[in-house]
Structures are given as structure tokens and as C-alpha cells.
Amino acid sequence: MNVNFSPEELVFQDEVRAFFAEEYPQDILEGRRKSMLASRDIYIRGQQALHTKGWAGINWPVEYGGTGWSVTQKYIFFNEFAAADCPTIIPFGLGMVGPVIYTYGTEEQKEKFLPDILSSSVWWCQGYSEPGAGSDLASLKTRADLDGDEYVINGTKTWTTLAQHADWIFILARTNSDVARKQEGISFLLVKMDAPGITVTPIYTLDGDHEINQVFFDNVRIPADQLIGEEGKGWTYGKFLLTHERANIAGVALSKQRLRKLKKKLASYEQQGQAPADVESFRRKMAEVEIQLSALEYTELRTLASVSTGKAPGPESSILKIKGTEMQQAIDNLFFELSAYGALPNLRAQYEAGYDGDIVDDDGSSLTALRYFNFRKASIYGGSNEIQKNIIAKAVLRI
Amino acid sequence: MDFSLSDEQAMLKESVVQYIDKSYGFEQRMQVVASSAPYSAEKWAEFADLGWLSLPFSTDDDGFDGGAVELMLIMQELGRGLVIEPYLAAVVLAGGCIKRSGNVALRKLLLPAIMSGESVPALAYAERGSRYTLNHVGVTAVADGEDFVINGEKFVVLNGGTADQIVLSARTSGATTDDDGITLFCVCADVAGIERQGFVTVDGAHAANITFDNVRIGKADAVSEIGLGLGILEAAILDATLAVSAEAVGIMEALTTKTIEYTRNRQQFGVPLSSFQALQHRMVDMFMELEQSRSLLLRAAIMLDEDSPDAAAAVASLKYYVGTAGRKLGEEAVQLHGGMGVSNEVDIAHLFKRITVIDTLFGNSDYQLHRYIQSS
CATH class of the missing domain: 1.10.540.10 (Acyl-CoA dehydrogenase/oxidase, N-terminal domain)
Structure with missing residues (x-):
């Protein structure tokens, strides 16, 4: 060992x-x-x-x-x-649709899509959630009906991250409604974003950012060869995609880096005589997060080690998403608390490319509340943490 | 990067698992707890036969040279089986001090008896008012010719009531909380001037307060060099902290498994308790805390075996975590067992009591978090 x-x-x-x-x-x-x-x-x-x-x-x-x-x-x-x-x-191409295409796609699809994904010359987005299908993804209503050698797509996708930048979208759509289980009859399709009938409208998140969108499909016609794998088996490919990126799902490395930055920020505040009055209790909270993170790092290493020896990931792997997002959010909160009044000004524009106005905030404090607000999403997306617990209860604890 | 066990480690684990599953029943354990004996001498002899009592000692002393990983493996199972015998007190604590002694004659005298099971010693380090601080030593050892004369009291000495040998920390110089001036001695428990006030602890184990009234011992009984005993004591306590953390992980495993099992079988409102999502999520939380504890345990054991400079911080973070998570898990297991959980006849209640005691041993969560912050 x-x-x-x-x-x-x-x-x-x-x-x-x-x-x-x-x-x-x-x-x-x-x-x-x-x-x-x-x-x-x-x-x-x-x-x-x-x-x-x-x-x-x-x-x-x-x-x-x-x-x-x-x-x-x-x-x-x-x-x-x-x-x-x-x-x-950005995970949608390199981390998500790429692996689906090289695992389930045809040779033509591999040749057509993979090089552009690798070189980031095409931006992908993900069309999973719908207004009526969030954590209960299989309830999706978007339809893709075969008409000759084309699919005709109708429906709405939502929470679509950075769709405003995207050249392509991969979607789950219902191709057959006459099924015993609602997970059946769903297909995995690739759609070019400039196809006639697609409209993208922004959704502003609680921090005021335009990161997510609603994507409307109104009689959008796509060639039938943009179907991945078999028609009606999209749920399988979609699940593969969700479980594929195990290597970095917990975001441990990033959280470790952010904790280092947090410590630096505290040290610099102390130097300037601006440390919290109750600095010891802040230090304790920081230490608690750091210990959780050490545990999570080893939980991830245990998973990686067992995968590398050819075994299936152990039960410990199932906790990575839940604990990882809890840690991210705990660190967001510590940054916010440490920034005190500095967190209150809403100065997002100052940190966007091309800004040439007055500099009001000089150390990023004004982004901490915004980041905290925005990353409440972490425990909701990718299957909410409650859904993750349902999965663990069923698949791991066999309750 | 490799988390797999060596063949020897896998065999050790297998043998302890087998023994706990086949030969260490909860009913039998409770009979021992109910009796006046502090533990089963018969079981202790079996531990000796299985080689467990020789595990952490060096091959130079005819031991098996087990390190932190081996200690972790055995303690996890002893935890899961709720073993009442004083492995921690005799082998890890007292043995842990003696094995680090430069006093070869003493080592050669004491270790073979410990490994064969004849001697079951105790380590007396805590005092009234010392809390978890190891350098708080008020018991004095005053030089008198070739001898030392010991006076004072040691507090809640695990296995202290029946131990044949007592290793103790005593002050040979300096003020009560100085790091220097602490010496470790080993005394025979039946020498004149030793008085033991034995009692049962809340988890069913036995301990004692021990007073030393002009107890006279020779220089040859010094385990450490005179005045330089704190280092050995700290090293033994560090091992012991890992050991009880591993024991806690074993207990957490048992608490989680047994709670899932119970809620599956227990019917209320015409359905199994386990069908309620509110309870499922609480059991998932128990499972997650168990796995996170297991990760910190592996991390600390590997770092101890590699002599990492961060090993002490890793052990402190581990003990903090199992203290907090373990107690929470114990409370949850009791809650999910309903009335059964507060009944003294079920194992859950005893697992809960033991994990609560473990939080206190060698420093509770608050103390360990403080140590962690100091050392990082």
C-alpha cells in the first residue's frame, strides 16, 4: 500500500x-x-x-x-x-458527447465529429432537461418523428449551459411513445444549432449572469444519420455519458486550489489588520473543509486505483458527486464570509473581458457572493444530490 | 499508487475477519461484560495463539513487525466485533511504549511475556485535570540513590485494575506542564504503595485510578531515558489514536450494516421502514460518512508507515473526523432502531457506547481539530 x-x-x-x-x-x-x-x-x-x-x-x-x-x-x-x-x-464536447460518439457512433460519425471536438473548433451544448423533466429526466416530452430520411424535432430544452455559444447540441428526444417503461423509446440525436426552427432565449441566473438558456425546437428537420446508436436506446447512452467522467467528478483538485487561495486571502487580510474578529472560528471552519477534502481526495484515489486494476469502481465512488459539490459550496461560502462588506457590490462587469471603466474592487471580493449564488446549482445539476442519494440507497445499499 | 494489501496483510485481515465472525459472538461478549472478570482470559490466550499480540513488535524482539496498516486491519475488525479484551491498553499503549525503549534488558524481559499473553500491562498517563495533554504530569519520581520514589495519582487507566505491569509517566524534573523532565517507568502492579481503585467504564470495559504512595523502583525500570520520556509517550499515543480510529471505522461499518438490515425487516404501517425515503437518505448519509472515514484512515495509516512529516496532522484529522462522524452515526443508528436502539440488550446500543467512548480517548474532536490547525 x-x-x-x-x-x-x-x-x-x-x-x-x-x-x-x-x-x-x-x-x-x-x-x-x-x-x-x-x-x-x-x-x-x-x-x-x-x-x-x-x-x-x-x-x-x-x-x-x-x-x-x-x-x-x-x-x-x-x-x-x-x-x-x-x-x-467546457465538458459538453470533450467530456460528454465525444465519448458517446467514439463508443456508440458509426465510423462516419466518428470521422465527422471527433476531430472538431478534440480541436475545440466546434462548441457543443447539452439538451437533456426540459421544463417538465428535471431530475425525472425520463419524463421528457421533446419528440423526434422519423419522416423519410429525416427526424422532425419538436419541444423545449432548458437550463442549456452556454447554448448561446454553441454550434451543435446533443439531445435526448422521444422517438416512440408506445413503450412499457418511460426510459424506453428515447433516442440520442445530434442537432446543428443553425437548423431552421431553433430559437435560443437566455435565462438569467440569480447572480445576473447569462450562462443558461432555453432552446426551442419548432419542426426542426435533421438528417436521420445524426442519430447515435440505435433508435430508442438513447437512455442507455445518456446514462453512459453521465457516469463517464468519473476521473474528475468530485472536483477535488480545483477545491484544493481554491482552499489555497482562501488561505492566501486570509493571510493577506491578517497582514493588513483586516482579519475577522473571530478568526479562530473561521480557521476551524476552514480546517473542517480541508479535512473533508483530504477524505474526498482519498475516496477518489480509491476509486481510481480500483478502476486502474480493471475492477469496477467500488461503492465509495458513488459519493463523489455529493461530497464534491458540498465541498465546492462550503468553500464558496467561506470566500463570501471572509469578504465581509467587500462581497456586497455587484461589480461583475468589472471582471469581464474588455472592461475599461473605474476599478472599484481590487481583490475579487465582489465576485464571492455572486459565485456563492451561482454555485447553488452544483448540488442540483447532473442529477440533484437527492437523486444521487436515491441511487446510492438502491444501487449500493440495496435498500 | 496502490491501495491493495500485500499477501501477508490480506491473510492477517482474513484471519481476524474469520475469528470475529465465527468465534466472537455478541452473546458471549455480554456474558463477559456481566461477569466480574474484566475480559476473557481464554480469548486472550487465543489472541496470543493467533499471533495478534506479537503484531506490532519488531522482529528483533521476536514480533511480526507490523506497521500502521496492519494495526488498522486488526483494529477495524476488533471494532466491528466489539471486542472487550484490552488489546489497545496492553499491546498498543503499554507495549507501544516498551517497544520504543532503549532499555534492552527491560524489553527482553517484558515483551516476550506480552506476546505470549502472560503479561497484560497498562499505560498510566492521564491525570485528574490533565485532560488530553500528555505533558501534564504531576506524578513525581524523585531520585533517591539508585532508586526513584514515586508519588501521585493516575486517572482512568485502561485495564489498570488487573494489569500485572504498569507503565507510567512521572515527572523527574521541571514544572507540571514542561515537555522536558518526564520519564516513563514500568512498575510491577503488586509492589508496596500502589493502590488501585477499579471501576467499569460506560462501554463495559474495566479501568482504574491508581495512586502511588512512596513507591520505590530501580533505575533499571526506566522505560525512557531520564527526563526524555515525552517523545516515546507521544509516539505510542499517536499509534493508539490511529488504532482507536480504525476501531471506530469498524464500529461505523457495523452500525451502518445493522441499521440497514433492521429497517429492511422492521414493518410499520404495513411496509418495511426502509421504504421511507426520509430514512433511506439518512442511511446514505451514514454510508457516506463511513466511506469518508475509511479514506482518512487509509491516508493516515499510509502516512504513518511512510514516516511522513505530515503523519501527526493526518492522524489528528482522522481522529477529528471519526469522532464527529462516528458519534453522529451512532446517534442515527439508535434513532433508526427506535425503541430497540435504547435497549441494553441489542448490539447497536453497545456499538454506540463504544464509539462515544472512542471520541474521548486521546482527545475528542474539538481537541484534534485544534491539533490539526496547530500542525498545518
Whole structure:
């Protein structure tokens, strides 16, 4: 039993570290240090830098242009990625639809879609939730009816993250209503966002940001060869997608990095004589989160280790999403509390690309309440944490 | 990165699991608890035969050279089986001090007897008012020629009532809370001037307050160098803290499994209790806390075995976590068992009592969190 890296793995760690210090676009990292918010352009340039290095398909097999990394290498990569403070990788293409296509798609589909996903030249979004189908996803009402060699799509998708940037959307739609279980008769389809009949309208989240959207489909016609796998088996592919990204689901590396930043912020406040009056109780709360995070890191490592030896992930893997999002939210809250009055001004615009007005906030404090508000979503999306508990009760505890 | 057990470790685990499942029944345990004996001498002899009593001692001392991972493996199962025998007190605590002694003659005298099961010692470190602080030592050992004369009282000594040998911390110089000036001695429990006030602890184990009234012992009985005993004591307590944390994880496992089982079988309103989502989610919470505790346990054991500079902080974070999560889990298990949970005849009640005691041993959650913050 050990958690040491082999000499080869240590060399790899140096290589990853050097990449972020030298080859990765430094202006992006400089912006992050100033708490700047990422734009479409920044996300794409960050991902393209990874692609140039051959590191875009982190979880992908080599034959489809992926890294083919071991779980330890992925663990090292994500730690360095977080420590360098890179903007997040938008998951819809690289983390979600890509693996679905190389696992269930036809050769033509693989050739057509995978290279553009790897190079981030096409932006994907995810059409799962609907106004009437949230955690109960299988109740979805969007229909796709076969008409000759085309599907005709009608319905509404919602909470669609960054659909305003997207070139393509993957959706789950009902192709057959005459089924015994509502999970049957659902299909997985790829739709070009500029198809006639698609309308995207913004939804503003509680922090005032335009991140999510409603996407309307009104007699949208797509070629039938944009169906993935078999018609009516979309639920299986959709579930595969939800469970695919185990390697980074808990966001431990990112939370560790944010905790380091939080400690720095506290230290700098102490230096300036601005520490909370009850700094000891703040320190205790911080330590409690740090310990939870150490536990979660080992829970994730246990999962990775068992997967790497060819075993199925153990029961411990099921808790990663719940605990991971709880930790993210706990850290959001600590940033908010530490910022005190500094959290109150709503200065989002100051941190957006191209801002040239007065600088009112100089340390990112004014983003902490907004971030706290926005990330209440974490325990709701991807199957709410209550749904996750239902799954654990049924699948793990066999209650 | 490798979380798999070596063949030897897997065999050890298997043997303890087998023993607990087949030879250590709850009914039998409760008979021992109800009797006047502090534990079963017969079981203790079996532990010796199985080699468990030799586990943490070096091969130089004819032990099995087990490290933190081995200690973790055995203690988890002893927890799950709610074992009442004083493995912690005799082997981990008293044995843990003696095995670190530079006094070879003493080691050669005491360790073989511990490993064979003949000697079942105790470690007397706590005092009234010391709380969890190891350097708070008011018991004095004053040099008198070649001897030391010991005076004072030790408080809640686990297995202290019947131990044949008592390892104790005593002050040979300095003020009550100085780090320097603490010496560890080993005394025969039947020497003149030792008085023991035995009692049963709330979890059914036995302990004693021990007073030393002009107890005279020789320099040869010093376990540590004179005045430099704190390091050995801290190291033994660190191992013991890992040990009880592992025991707690074993208990949490039993609490979770038994609670799920109970709610599946217990019918109310015409359906099993387990069909209620409010209860399902509470059991999922128990399971998650168990797995998070298990992760911190592995982390601390690996770091101890690697002599990591962060090992003490890792053990403090572990003990903090199992203290908090373990007590919560115990309370939840009792709650979900309803009236049965507060009945003294069911194992749940005893698992709950033991995990509550474990939070107090070597420093409760608040204390450990404080230690963690100090050391990180």
C-alpha cells in the first residue's frame, strides 16, 4: 500500500508543470490571477493549447486521438491544471458527447465529429432537461418523428449551459411513445444549432449572469444519420455519458486550489489588520473543509486505483458527486464570509473581458457572493444530490 | 499508487475477519461484560495463539513487525466485533511504549511475556485535570540513590485494575506542564504503595485510578531515558489514536450494516421502514460518512508507515473526523432502531457506547481539530 509516484510519473508531473508555466497562454493565467471571468474566446484558446500539446482528449483512448493516460497520470494532470489556475474545460464536447460518439457512433460519425471536438473548433451544448423533466429526466416530452430520411424535432430544452455559444447540441428526444417503461423509446440525436426552427432565449441566473438558456425546437428537420446508436436506446447512452467522467467528478483538485487561495486571502487580510474578529472560528471552519477534502481526495484515489486494476469502481465512488459539490459550496461560502462588506457590490462587469471603466474592487471580493449564488446549482445539476442519494440507497445499499 | 494489501496483510485481515465472525459472538461478549472478570482470559490466550499480540513488535524482539496498516486491519475488525479484551491498553499503549525503549534488558524481559499473553500491562498517563495533554504530569519520581520514589495519582487507566505491569509517566524534573523532565517507568502492579481503585467504564470495559504512595523502583525500570520520556509517550499515543480510529471505522461499518438490515425487516404501517425515503437518505448519509472515514484512515495509516512529516496532522484529522462522524452515526443508528436502539440488550446500543467512548480517548474532536490547525 502506497501513494508514491513512480520515477516516470514524477517526470510526467514535471512535464505537465512546465507546459502550464511555458506553453499554455500566459495572458489567460494572468487574467485568472486578477479574478477575470472567462469568455468564449478564452475557453477556446485554453482548450486549443491543450489540443496542440495532444492533451485535449484526457479520458479518450489513443486510437481516437486521446492521451491514453493512466489514472495516476490523469490525477497528476488535473492537480497541475488546477494549481496553474486554468479556466475550466467546457465538458459538453470533450467530456460528454465525444465519448458517446467514439463508443456508440458509426465510423462516419466518428470521422465527422471527433476531430472538431478534440480541436475545440466546434462548441457543443447539452439538451437533456426540459421544463417538465428535471431530475425525472425520463419524463421528457421533446419528440423526434422519423419522416423519410429525416427526424422532425419538436419541444423545449432548458437550463442549456452556454447554448448561446454553441454550434451543435446533443439531445435526448422521444422517438416512440408506445413503450412499457418511460426510459424506453428515447433516442440520442445530434442537432446543428443553425437548423431552421431553433430559437435560443437566455435565462438569467440569480447572480445576473447569462450562462443558461432555453432552446426551442419548432419542426426542426435533421438528417436521420445524426442519430447515435440505435433508435430508442438513447437512455442507455445518456446514462453512459453521465457516469463517464468519473476521473474528475468530485472536483477535488480545483477545491484544493481554491482552499489555497482562501488561505492566501486570509493571510493577506491578517497582514493588513483586516482579519475577522473571530478568526479562530473561521480557521476551524476552514480546517473542517480541508479535512473533508483530504477524505474526498482519498475516496477518489480509491476509486481510481480500483478502476486502474480493471475492477469496477467500488461503492465509495458513488459519493463523489455529493461530497464534491458540498465541498465546492462550503468553500464558496467561506470566500463570501471572509469578504465581509467587500462581497456586497455587484461589480461583475468589472471582471469581464474588455472592461475599461473605474476599478472599484481590487481583490475579487465582489465576485464571492455572486459565485456563492451561482454555485447553488452544483448540488442540483447532473442529477440533484437527492437523486444521487436515491441511487446510492438502491444501487449500493440495496435498500 | 496502490491501495491493495500485500499477501501477508490480506491473510492477517482474513484471519481476524474469520475469528470475529465465527468465534466472537455478541452473546458471549455480554456474558463477559456481566461477569466480574474484566475480559476473557481464554480469548486472550487465543489472541496470543493467533499471533495478534506479537503484531506490532519488531522482529528483533521476536514480533511480526507490523506497521500502521496492519494495526488498522486488526483494529477495524476488533471494532466491528466489539471486542472487550484490552488489546489497545496492553499491546498498543503499554507495549507501544516498551517497544520504543532503549532499555534492552527491560524489553527482553517484558515483551516476550506480552506476546505470549502472560503479561497484560497498562499505560498510566492521564491525570485528574490533565485532560488530553500528555505533558501534564504531576506524578513525581524523585531520585533517591539508585532508586526513584514515586508519588501521585493516575486517572482512568485502561485495564489498570488487573494489569500485572504498569507503565507510567512521572515527572523527574521541571514544572507540571514542561515537555522536558518526564520519564516513563514500568512498575510491577503488586509492589508496596500502589493502590488501585477499579471501576467499569460506560462501554463495559474495566479501568482504574491508581495512586502511588512512596513507591520505590530501580533505575533499571526506566522505560525512557531520564527526563526524555515525552517523545516515546507521544509516539505510542499517536499509534493508539490511529488504532482507536480504525476501531471506530469498524464500529461505523457495523452500525451502518445493522441499521440497514433492521429497517429492511422492521414493518410499520404495513411496509418495511426502509421504504421511507426520509430514512433511506439518512442511511446514505451514514454510508457516506463511513466511506469518508475509511479514506482518512487509509491516508493516515499510509502516512504513518511512510514516516511522513505530515503523519501527526493526518492522524489528528482522522481522529477529528471519526469522532464527529462516528458519534453522529451512532446517534442515527439508535434513532433508526427506535425503541430497540435504547435497549441494553441489542448490539447497536453497545456499538454506540463504544464509539462515544472512542471520541474521548486521546482527545475528542474539538481537541484534534485544534491539533490539526496547530500542525498545518
